[in-house]
Amino acid sequence: MGFREEYAAHVAEREALGVPPLPLTAEQTVEVIEFIKTGEFVEEMLDLLENRVSPGVDDAAYVKAAFLNEVALEEHHVAAIAPEEAVRLLGMMLGGYNVKPLVNCLSSKNEKVVEAAVKALSHTLLVYDAFNDVEELHKAGNEAATKVLTSWANAEWFLDKPELAEKITVTVFKVPGETNTDDLSPASEAFTRSDIPLHANSMLTAKMEDPIGTIKKLKEKGHPVAYVGDVVGTGSSRKSGINSVQWHMGEDIPGVPNKRTGGVVLGGIIAPIFFATAEDSGALPLELDVTKMEMGDVVDIYPYKGEAHKDGECIATFKLRPNTITDEVRAGGRIPLIIGRGLTSKARAVLGMGSTDIFLTAEQPEDSGKGYTLAQKMVGKACGMDGVRPGMYCEPEMSTVGSQDTTGPMTRDEIKELAALGFNADLVMQSFCHTAAYPKPSDVQMHHTLPDFIANRSGVALRPGDGVIHSWLNRMVLPDTVGTGADSHTRFPIGISFPGGSGIVAFAAVTGSMPLTMPESVLVRFKGEMQPGITLRDLVNAIPHKAIKEGLLTVEKQGKKNIFAGRILEIEGLPDLKVEQAFELSDASAERSAAACTVKLNTDPVVEYLKSNIVLLESMIEAGYEDHRTLARRITKMEEWLKNPSLMEADKDAEYAAVIEIDLNEITEPILACPNDPDDVATLSEILASDRPTKIDEVFVGSCMTNIGHYRALGEVLKGEGAVPTRLWVCPPTKMDEKQLIEEGYYSLFGAAGARTEIPGCSLCMGNQARVADNSIVLSTSTRNFDNRLGKGAQVYLGSAELAAVCALLGKLPTKEEYLELTKKIQGKEADIYKYLNFNLIPDYKLN
Numbered sequence: 001m002g003f004r005e006e007y008a009a010h011v012a013e014r015e016a017l018g019v020p021p022l023p024l025t026a027e028q029t030v031e032v033i034e035f036i037k038t039g040e041f042v043e044e045m046l047d048l049l050e051n052r053v054s055p056g057v058d059d060a061a062y063v064k065a066a067f068l069n070e071v072a073l074e075e076h077h078v079a080a081i082a083p084e085e086a087v088r089l090l091g092m093m094l095g096g097y098n099v100k101p102l103v104n105c106l107s108s109k110n111e112k113v114v115e116a117a118v119k120a121l122s123h124t125l126l127v128y129d130a131f132n133d134v135e136e137l138h139k140a141g142n143e144a145a146t147k148v149l150t151s152w153a154n155a156e157w158f159l160d161k162p163e164l165a166e167k168i169t170v171t172v173f174k175v176p177g178e179t180n181t182d183d184l185s186p187a188s189e190a191f192t193r194s195d196i197p198l199h200a201n202s203m204l205t206a207k208m209e210d211p212i213g214t215i216k217k218l219k220e221k222g223h224p225v226a227y228v229g230d231v232v233g234t235g236s237s238r239k240s241g242i243n244s245v246q247w248h249m250g251e252d253i254p255g256v257p258n259k260r261t262g263g264v265v266l267g268g269i270i271a272p273i274f275f276a277t278a279e280d281s282g283a284l285p286l287e288l289d290v291t292k293m294e295m296g297d298v299v300d301i302y303p304y305k306g307e308a309h310k311d312g313e314c315i316a317t318f319k320l321r322p323n324t325i326t327d328e329v330r331a332g333g334r335i336p337l338i339i340g341r342g343l344t345s346k347a348r349a350v351l352g353m354g355s356t357d358i359f360l361t362a363e364q365p366e367d368s369g370k371g372y373t374l375a376q377k378m379v380g381k382a383c384g385m386d387g388v389r390p391g392m393y394c395e396p397e398m399s400t401v402g403s404q405d406t407t408g409p410m411t412r413d414e415i416k417e418l419a420a421l422g423f424n425a426d427l428v429m430q431s432f433c434h435t436a437a438y439p440k441p442s443d444v445q446m447h448h449t450l451p452d453f454i455a456n457r458s459g460v461a462l463r464p465g466d467g468v469i470h471s472w473l474n475r476m477v478l479p480d481t482v483g484t485g486a487d488s489h490t491r492f493p494i495g496i497s498f499p500g501g502s503g504i505v506a507f508a509a510v511t512g513s514m515p516l517t518m519p520e521s522v523l524v525r526f527k528g529e530m531q532p533g534i535t536l537r538d539l540v541n542a543i544p545h546k547a548i549k550e551g552l553l554t555v556e557k558q559g560k561k562n563i564f565a566g567r568i569l570e571i572e573g574l575p576d577l578k579v580e581q582a583f584e585l586s587d588a589s590a591e592r593s594a595a596a597c598t599v600k601l602n603t604d605p606v607v608e609y610l611k612s613n614i615v616l617l618e619s620m621i622e623a624g625y626e627d628h629r630t631l632a633r634r635i636t637k638m639e640e641w642l643k644n645p646s647l648m649e650a651d652k653d654a655e656y657a658a659v660i661e662i663d664l665n666e667i668t669e670p671i672l673a674c675p676n677d678p679d680d681v682a683t684l685s686e687i688l689a690s691d692r693p694t695k696i697d698e699v700f701v702g703s704c705m706t707n708i709g710h711y712r713a714l715g716e717v718l719k720g721e722g723a724v725p726t727r728l729w730v731c732p733p734t735k736m737d738e739k740q741l742i743e744e745g746y747y748s749l750f751g752a753a754g755a756r757t758e759i760p761g762c763s764l765c766m767g768n769q770a771r772v773a774d775n776s777i778v779l780s781t782s783t784r785n786f787d788n789r790l791g792k793g794a795q796v797y798l799g800s801a802e803l804a805a806v807c808a809l810l811g812k813l814p815t816k817e818e819y820l821e822l823t824k825k826i827q828g829k830e831a832d833i834y835k836y837l838n839f840n841l842i843p844d845y846k847l848n
């Protein structure tokens with residue numbers, strides 16, 4: 001079977017799924033070019049070459065650019081493509097492999113080719129070092145190069161795009177209540193995320209009847225469809241959620257197959273990470289009252305007036321935020337706007353032109369004259385400043401960037417589209433923790449190909465079975481630095497992280513910085529003494545528990561209050577925590593919908609942590625992990641910090657949006673998140689006095705919220721009790737924890753209890769691998785408990801490993817008294833149980 005027959009079969013197969021064909025591979029692009037050269041099926045093949053090859057530095061783009069370069073420079077004559085047409089096609093490839101050919105064409109003797117090259121380069125933003133080539137040609141008197149520089153300087157790439165309309169008429173697609181990113185991008189379909197059209201078929205399928213068919217019917221009204229909800233985009237940072245929305249409600253991008261931009265998202269509340277991801281992708285997210293909008297309504301949006309009208313009546317008002325969002329939409333997203341503005345500034349500097357007023361400037365807050373919070377100082381340091389005020393736009397340096405495997409293929413594609421062959425962030429790490437246990441064929445392929453892609457760009461690639469991204473990435477972080485990651489739980493226990501979707505993570509990895517409008521901070525201050533039987537997980541849940549009591553947080557979705565949403569959660573009062581313990585607090589800030597988190601620690605635990613981490617990173621180099629130069633550089637920076645260890649602290653007169661004080665003396669029993677909402681927290685006694693379920697069918701001890709101490713505690717409670725009546729899952733976060741627990745005999749205790757042990761990784765937590773039984777009642781140590789996440793119809797409580805052990809033994813939620821009695825087994829052994837892995841204290845440590 002020839003290429004055309006094979007491709008036709010592929011098209012038919014995809015049509016049956018309701019999606020377009022996949023972009024061409026490099027091998028298929030070669031076949032297409034051969035047909036064009038021989039003059040066979042030319043119209044069909046030209047369409048494929050123009051519209052079905054991914055841009056940037058994709059392998060197929062390399063083949064396409066090389067061919068078009070030969071035609072443009074008239075080294076190869078093709079009857080179907082004139083040289084200037086070849087240049088036009090090159091100009092649609094965004095950047096990367098097409099840039100050098102376009103720069104070469106500026107010196108062509110063919111005037112049509114030169115003219116086409118000027119036009120193409122003038123609208124190409126991803127030129128990187130090739131800017132210097134254009135500058136050199138300009139200085140050598142090449143008039144075409146001067147025209148390109150002048151065009152960049154005048155921002156024609158931006159001004160030639162249409163402005164955001166004064167009036168946008170949309171048809172409402174409303175999803176009442178809360179939409180989380182699991183609804184928009186189900187974890188069970190994570191393996192399809194990089195295939196945007198196919199993955200978009202799964203959007204909302206577990207939440208409503210025939211959502212895709214409903215959208216198609218709404219489009220028959222002739223207007224764009226807008227996504228509308230009371231609370232939109234809570235949960236994870238996955239860009240696949242906005243990709244799905246844009247696929248159904250956005251616009252095609254010429255020359256970029258299987259991806260769309262634009263679209264309107266209206267929400268009473270839009271989760272901060274989702275909002276930012278929408279910005280990055282060219283959508284228009286607006287927060288406004290949506291209570292008067294119903295499915296199928298036709299609504300007029302007036303962006304500049306800040307009004308929404310239905311039937312001629314104003315039904316809601318809003319304020320555009322950030323104030324630059326109209327420029328972001330016009331540019332096709334915040335990321336291309338940032339890159340384009342930088343290109344314009346660079347060109348203006350070469351030409352001796354002053355600054356420009358073409359672009360809107362971000363509104364900056366007035367300086368209050370007060371002190372800075374810890375977060376404001378950390379971000380300030382990354383910006384070369386003493387501190388940054390809430391509301392200030394900045395682009396902090398990204399010291400550490402993390403990518404995990406269910407978003408990694410999307411990040412890879414975004415890096416290709418950014419035309420990047422290297423990383424400028426100091427350390428970029430890729431994990432394989434979400435797919436290692438039960439890989440699908442596409443996962444296996446990704447395990448084989450993604451590590452080289454990351455390492456070849458100077459990133460650090462972990463291996464399947466190593467464990468959870470955060471448990472590893474935290475060990476690579478430098479104190480008081482800023483980072484990001486494409487997992488919403490990328491929340492550093494030292495330093496600060498602002499997690500984002502795969503697009504912004506790719507941008508941060510490639511450029512070494514990220515856009516940030518500095519959020520306000522909420523201070524949570526602990527005081528008093530920890531009471532017997534109380535764990536850090538109880539303190540995690542004490543934060544929303546206290547906020548609810550103070551009226552700062554509500555569980556109800558309509559008109560929801562959440563003091564933490566979009567703000568930085570800053571935690572004080574527990575300065576002697578080990579860094580592994582501090583991560584429990586910072587990790588859970590994701591469930592508060594906080595933008596980031598800081599934990600104030602004393603210097604000693606951070607010194608202890610870094611000394612251990614240096615040995616781990618050295619053992620990674622010895623074990624052949626790449627990129628070894630990046631690991632060595634990070635070791636050197638850790639050693640430099642240890643020569644003069646010091647940590648930033650908040651100023652005493654720092655300002656906070658709210659201050660919440662929690663008295664540890666008042667916490668005398670476990671606090672849980674109840675089914676199925678991480679904000680719906682209650683004490684054991686409050687739960688037992690309610691009509692919530694108390695029988696427990698399954699127990700999961702795992703996820704990034706755990707460390708080795710939790711598994712020892714689990715084993716001590718289970719010791720001597722025989723097989724438990726529940727289905728017990730045990731999954732340590734790293735292979736180092738697993739090895740140590742085996743050596744200490746804890747796996748024999750898990751086996752005697754009848755536990756199901758899994759390879760280190762995320763296991764049940766995300767719900768894309770193994771699942772609990774349908775409609776079961778679960779006690780989990782995992783991060784979040786949205787509907788259908790761990791299992792279909794499952795009701796999931798979130799609590800400590802210590803409580804999980806008791807629930808596993810009893811098959812029910814215990815009373816306070818039962819819990820305290822059964823956890824007495826831990827008392828007196830705390831120093832040994834809650835002892836963390838210090839690799840520097842293990843003689844001749846090697847990473848196995």
